[in-house]
Amino acid sequence: MSTGSPVRQLAEQARGVVDKAMRSLQGPFDDFGPFIVAVPGDGSQPRLVDLPNELLTGEAAGKADVVQGLVRPLIVETGAKRIAWVGTVFTLDLEGKSEAEANEAIRRLMASGIADHPDRRESVIVNAMDAETVETWVARVGRTAIAPPTLGQWEDFGEHADRRLLGLEAQSFYGEAELLEPLRAALRESPAQPRTLATESWNEPGRVVVELDADGFVITLHGGAVPIGWLARARTFPTLEAARGQYDALGPLMDSAEDLGAWRGLPSDHEAPVIVVVGAQPSVDRALESIGGEPHTVGEADVRFFVGRRLARMA
Numbered sequence: 001m002s003t004g005s006p007v008r009q010l011a012e013q014a015r016g017v018v019d020k021a022m023r024s025l026q027g028p029f030d031d032f033g034p035f036i037v038a039v040p041g042d043g044s045q046p047r048l049v050d051l052p053n054e055l056l057t058g059e060a061a062g063k064a065d066v067v068q069g070l071v072r073p074l075i076v077e078t079g080a081k082r083i084a085w086v087g088t089v090f091t092l093d094l095e096g097k098s099e100a101e102a103n104e105a106i107r108r109l110m111a112s113g114i115a116d117h118p119d120r121r122e123s124v125i126v127n128a129m130d131a132e133t134v135e136t137w138v139a140r141v142g143r144t145a146i147a148p149p150t151l152g153q154w155e156d157f158g159e160h161a162d163r164r165l166l167g168l169e170a171q172s173f174y175g176e177a178e179l180l181e182p183l184r185a186a187l188r189e190s191p192a193q194p195r196t197l198a199t200e201s202w203n204e205p206g207r208v209v210v211e212l213d214a215d216g217f218v219i220t221l222h223g224g225a226v227p228i229g230w231l232a233r234a235r236t237f238p239t240l241e242a243a244r245g246q247y248d249a250l251g252p253l254m255d256s257a258e259d260l261g262a263w264r265g266l267p268s269d270h271e272a273p274v275i276v277v278v279g280a281q282p283s284v285d286r287a288l289e290s291i292g293g294e295p296h297t298v299g300e301a302d303v304r305f306f307v308g309r310r311l312a313r314m315a
Contacts, residue, residue: 041192
């Protein structure tokens with residue numbers, strides 16, 4: 001168990017999430033997108049939210065939009081006093097190069113950018129912060145043409161920024177140091193408690209959006225400053241006994257994943273050999289991997305019924 005500061009403990013937890021995500025990748029080009037973890041000041045469950053990759057890999061204005069339009073409202077909504085963000089960064093690797101070779105690599109970087117540079121280095125970065133402190137950790141990503149990517153050793157980058165990772169500024173929000181102060185201000189002013197969602201408001205038009213996708217439904221909840229995204233998936237089994245057994249096997253996951261709901265049966269047929277899961281994508285994916293079964297089609301009315309059950313449990 002970590003005995004460091006709360007920010008260091010959060011950085012350690014975020015690194016653990018990354019380690020687990022990397023181990024789950026199966027193809028040589030697989031990846032995971034950027035995300036942020038918000039930790040409420042009252043000690044309640046942290047909130048994990050995906051971040052828009054296209055804005056964070058673009059110009060500074062897009063990163064400012066993420067801070068002002070997503071991260072600061074998320075801090076208020078969750079009562080966060082600490083946050084950690086995770087993403088992929090590409091930097092120039094000058095380790096082992098002579099001065100002449102390093103200068104040539106820098107010249108090429110300035111001329112044509114990092115995207116096709118032969119000395120480009122892919123890393124995962126974890127930044128954790130409260131209103132006063134920022135801690136940065138970096139691990140190199142190794143890729144081949146035939147195997148899933150691997151993650152190297154984590155390095156504490158906050159005190160060791162040097163030319164080996166040229167282009168990466170540790171004390172920054174995705175490379176933009178000036179965006180840290182708005183985040184610090186939001187953390188200082190945070191109410192330290194998550195805002196309570198009034199479940200009766202979910203019946204208002206437009207609050208719950210249910211859309212069909214290839215394997216079920218995507219649900220978007222518009223009850224707060226930051227929309228919440230869920231998936232709804234159903235799996236069927238050869239017999240009712242098989243469905244009961246797989247549902248019982250979900251017990252440990254249900255106990256540990258507060259962003260997951262699961263039910264056996266359907267509103268119109270309580271004895272149907274079907275399991276329906278609703279919640280955040282990582283937890284839904286873990287549930288489906290655990291139970292197996294075959295994809296099953298449910299109607300939108302059934303999905304809305306289960307979403308209502310899920311919201312009632314959140315109250």
